[in-house]
Amino acid sequence: MFSIKLPNDGSTLLLTPQWSGLPAALQVALLVAVCLVPFVLIAWLYRYEMQLVPRAAAVFLLSMRVLVLFLLLFLVCLQPVYAHSKTKELPGRVLVAVDRSDSMDVADPQRPSVEKLRLVRALHLGGDICGDDQLDAWIREYTEKGSPQWVHDDEARDDQLRRGELESSRRGQHDRVCELADKVTRTQTARRILYDDGLRLLSTLAAKHDVELIGFHSTAWNAPADRPETLFDPTEAASADKAPAPTSNAAGFTDLRLPLVRALERSGAGQGKLLGVIVLTDGRHNAGDPPVKKALELGEREVPIFPVLLGAELPPPDTAILSVKAPPAVYKDASAGVDVRFKVSGMDKQDVVLELHRGAGKEKKLIEQRTVHHDGKDREYLESFQVRMDEAGPQTLTATVHPADLSVKETSTENNSGGAVVNVAKDQARVLLIDGEARWEFHYLQSAFQRDRTMQTQSVVFDQPRLNTRLTDEDLDKIGSPRQHLPAGPDALADYDCIVLGDVSPEQLPPADRQRLDKYVAERGGTLVVVAGKRYMPLTYPEAAADGGDADPIRKMLPIEAPRVTAPLDGFTPALTADGRETKFMDLEEEAGKNDTIWAQLPHPFWGVVGQAKPAAATLAFTLEGAVDPLDPTAQERRNALIARQNYGLGRVLYVGMDSTWRWRKGVGDLYHHRFWGQVMRWAADRPLESGNQYVRFGASQPVFRGGQDVELFVRFKDVQDAAKAGTRAEANILRRGGDGKPVAVVPLNRKPAQPSTFEARVANLPEGDYEVRLEMPAVADKLLASPTPPNVQEKTPPEPIKASFT
Numbered sequence: 158m159f160s161i162k163l164p165n166d167g168s169t170l171l172l173t174p175q176w177s178g179l180p181a182a183l184q185v186a187l188l189v190a191v192c193l194v195p196f197v198l199i200a201w202l203y204r205y206e207m208q209l210v211p212r213a214a215a216v217f218l219l220s221m222r223v224l225v226l227f228l229l230l231f232l233v234c235l236q237p238v239y240a241h242s243k244t245k246e247l248p249g250r251v252l253v254a255v256d257r258s259d260s261m262d263v264a265d266p267q268r269p270s271v272e273k274l275r276l277v278r279a280l281h282l283g284g285d286i287c288g289d290d291q292l293d294a295w296i297r298e299y300t301e302k303g304s305p306q307w308v309h310d311d312e313a314r315d316d317q318l319r320r321g322e323l324e325s326s327r328r329g330q331h332d333r334v335c336e337l338a339d340k341v342t343r344t345q346t347a348r349r350i351l352y353d354d355g356l357r358l359l360s361t362l363a364a365k366h367d368v369e370l371i372g373f374h375s376t377a378w379n380a381p382a383d384r385p386e387t388l389f390d391p392t393e394a395a396s397a398d399k400a401p402a403p404t405s406n407a408a409g410f411t412d413l414r415l416p417l418v419r420a421l422e423r424s425g426a427g428q429g430k431l432l433g434v435i436v437l438t439d440g441r442h443n444a445g446d447p448p449v450k451k452a453l454e455l456g457e458r459e460v461p462i463f464p465v466l467l468g469a470e471l472p473p474p475d476t477a478i479l480s481v482k483a484p485p486a487v488y489k490d491a492s493a494g495v496d497v498r499f500k501v502s503g504m505d506k507q508d509v510v511l512e513l514h515r516g517a518g519k520e521k522k523l524i525e526q527r528t529v530h531h532d533g534k535d536r537e538y539l540e541s542f543q544v545r546m547d548e549a550g551p552q553t554l555t556a557t558v559h560p561a562d563l564s565v566k567e568t569s570t571e572n573n574s575g576g577a578v579v580n581v582a583k584d585q586a587r588v589l590l591i592d593g594e595a596r597w598e599f600h601y602l603q604s605a606f607q608r609d610r611t612m613q614t615q616s617v618v619f620d621q622p623r624l625n626t627r628l629t630d631e632d633l634d635k636i637g638s639p640r641q642h643l644p645a646g647p648d649a650l651a652d653y654d655c656i657v658l659g660d661v662s663p664e665q666l667p668p669a670d671r672q673r674l675d676k677y678v679a680e681r682g683g684t685l686v687v688v689a690g691k692r693y694m695p696l697t698y699p700e701a702a703a704d705g706g707d708a709d710p711i712r713k714m715l716p717i718e719a720p721r722v723t724a725p726l727d728g729f730t731p732a733l734t735a736d737g738r739e740t741k742f743m744d745l746e747e748e749a750g751k752n753d754t755i756w757a758q759l760p761h762p763f764w765g766v767v768g769q770a771k772p773a774a775a776t777l778a779f780t781l782e783g784a785v786d787p788l789d790p791t792a793q794e795r796r797n798a799l800i801a802r803q804n805y806g807l808g809r810v811l812y813v814g815m816d817s818t819w820r821w822r823k824g825v826g827d828l829y830h831h832r833f834w835g836q837v838m839r840w841a842a843d844r845p846l847e848s849g850n851q852y853v854r855f856g857a858s859q860p861v862f863r864g865g866q867d868v869e870l871f872v873r874f875k876d877v878q879d880a881a882k883a884g885t886r887a888e889a890n891i892l893r894r895g896g897d898g899k900p901v902a903v904v905p906l907n908r909k910p911a912q913p914s915t916f917e918a919r920v921a922n923l924p925e926g927d928y929e930v931r932l933e934m935p936a937v938a939d940k941l942l943a944s945p946t947p948p949n950v951q952e953k954t955p956p957e958p959i960k961a962s963f964t
């Protein structure tokens with residue numbers, strides 16, 4: 158490419174010869190051919206025209222043809238482009254972000270004295286007490302000698318009274334400066350950094366660059382750079398551009414990703430170069446996605462980030478409840494396991510009191526009090542409680558922590574409590590345990606279920622070696638023995654919350670009973686747990702029904718396909734998947750690292766049935782067979798699924814591909830065996846949050862959400878065709894309970910790709926309150942108006958839209 162500068166300012170003619178990518182000799186040959194051939198033809202035409210027209214006319218035509226040919230060759234061969242460029246200088250910009258979360262209003266009296274002096278000196282706060290020279294001297298003496306020298310050797314050497322007065326005066330000044338630093342909050346520090354009476358950060362930057370000022374906590378908003386008071390004055394903040402709405406607890410969290418997102422939005426073309434991002438903050442990131450990815454994006458754009466950390470190196474004296482974990486739902490009279498995690502920081506060795514209450518506020522009642530011996534090091538503690546839930550309905554459990562010595566002052570007491578809500582159902586979980594014979598797995602499962610007060614267990618064993626063959630099922634019930642037949646009647650299975658199906662043969666479970674199980678799961682919304690067996694389950698069940706139609710109901714319901722036996726001589730170790738680690742009933746220990754270790758240390762199974770996980774299934778545990786595909790690391794997990802689950806219609810199915818969980822009792826008794834199966838049964842019967850009818854189920858993932866937490870909603874149709882119809886327009890209307898009936902939020906419901914009958918949605922930034930959820934799906938409105946009662950029950954009132962609720 159060649160450029161020719163034109164007389165006009167900034168104008169250039171750009172020439173790009175044709176065939177510039179070819180060798181030079183070939184370029185010359187092509188140019189000669191392109192130019193020479195037309196000129197030869199024009200010369201031949203000129204000679205011919207000389208015989209027909211006067212010489213002047215022929216010369217004129219020749220000149221015009223040569224001119225046109227020259228222009229064509231110039232345009233085609235050189236491809237000229239006229240370019241005119243303008244240069245506009247844009248000032249550099251600096252983004253200043255100030256953390257306005259609640260923790261910024263905390264002071265840090267735990268600072269060492271030298272840090273307090275440095276703070277007062279840097280922020281120019283000590284002018285009314287002592288001069289900067291005195292502060293510099295104290296800081297230097299702390300650094301060099303460990304403490305100030307109040308009176309120097311050459312001062313009032315012979316006057317001890319005067320020396321005492323000087324020491325007392327300077328000690329008093331020193332102590333007043335430290336007391337002043339003790340009262341300075343992190344917010345006040347940020348103000349002094351920004352304002353002209355402090356470090357003059359804003360005015361210094363504004364003298365050379367454009368300055369943008371934002372505030373942030375769990376949301377972000379703009380503030381005028383010439384009016385930084387809008388960041389700190391609530392009345393001013395209300396009028397600031399894009400100030401946050403007064404949502405509850407929004408300032409209780411810090412999202413460090415927000416200022417980085419704003420910086421990326423403002424670093425595009427035509428906005429001036431963003432020179433850097435200054436973030437004034439005190440806290441760690443505790444809301445939203447991690448900020449690392451956005452920081453790397455800014456790094457790729459060569460935009461530096463300058464964090465200014467406010468606060469002290471030593472944590473403030475504080476006790477804080479970090480989390481209170483409890484099962485979302487249990488049955489009445491059951492014991493709920495409650496795990497309370499709390500932190501003690503900035504405190505000397507002392508006792509700390511942890512209390513668990515039933516209820517909240519003034520109405521709470523003490524359940525249990527514990528004294529924890531704090532060793533003086535900043536650390537987290539985990540305490541577990543067992544709470545008997547003897548009242549039906551939502552029950553609030555509140556944990557509080559505080560120093561045993563009430564004279565110990567904490568920086569803040571607002572984080573000294575936390576709670577969880579447990580939905581307590583009135584009845585016990587009804588479990589039906591079915592097996593072909595009384596094998597060891599059946600024996601220990603039945604024993605575990607019968608000792609659990611939350612379960613009402615009934616057993617069926619088809620093959621029983623009895624001397625008296627005339628005993629009826631009622632007789633067997635009276636003597637506490639398993640029945641020999643399934644409950645009779647087309648809807649008899651609907652009475653059970655969970656059915657555990659063991660090593661039953663196809664003859665013992667004929668097609669009609671398999672169809673009853675299919676209906677129980679798909680239509681009633683029950684949970685089926687299938688436990689593999691060496692004789693029959695699931696290998697002897699056919700892939701297709703006996704009449705050659707659809708797949709056998711058992712195979713249809715299983716989360717795996719193509720089952721196969723695995724029986725290595727040395728046994729195998731079940732390995733948890735990512736889904737397995739996130740599944741509560743797979744937790745044999747609370748801590749994730751320990752849980753993996755416990756699974757690895759369990760007695761190894763020597764036999765199992767694994768298979769390929771179906772597309773809509775989740776693999777929870779697998780066997781380490783075959784090579785790992787580097788392009789698809791999860792392929793091995795899905796190929797060797799040992800424990801898997803999937804939704805089926807309105808219900809769900811769990812597959813356990815081994816028959817030796819009873820061996821987990823070796824050396825530890827009932828600990829892990831009962832814990833695993835107890836958690837499985839609670840998961841299987843846990844449906845109190847769902848509302849709906851015989852066609853659709855929906856609700857929130859938990860009954861109560863904390864402020865700032867996204868609300869997760871789900872909708873599941875029994876028939877995938879109904880789900881496909883509903884997908885044309887699917888919305889959830891969020892209404893405040895007892896309100897005016899107008900939605901406070903309308904969110905779209907999206908189908909899950911792996912589960913086509915399931916929709917899900919997230920609702921963000923809801924203020925505190927009690928809410929109802931109503932579905933808006935015009936294509937299936939008749940299904941949403943259907944009565945939750947069975948179809949054969951006569952209704953006395955017109956049907957109303959089904960709804961769910963949460964808080």
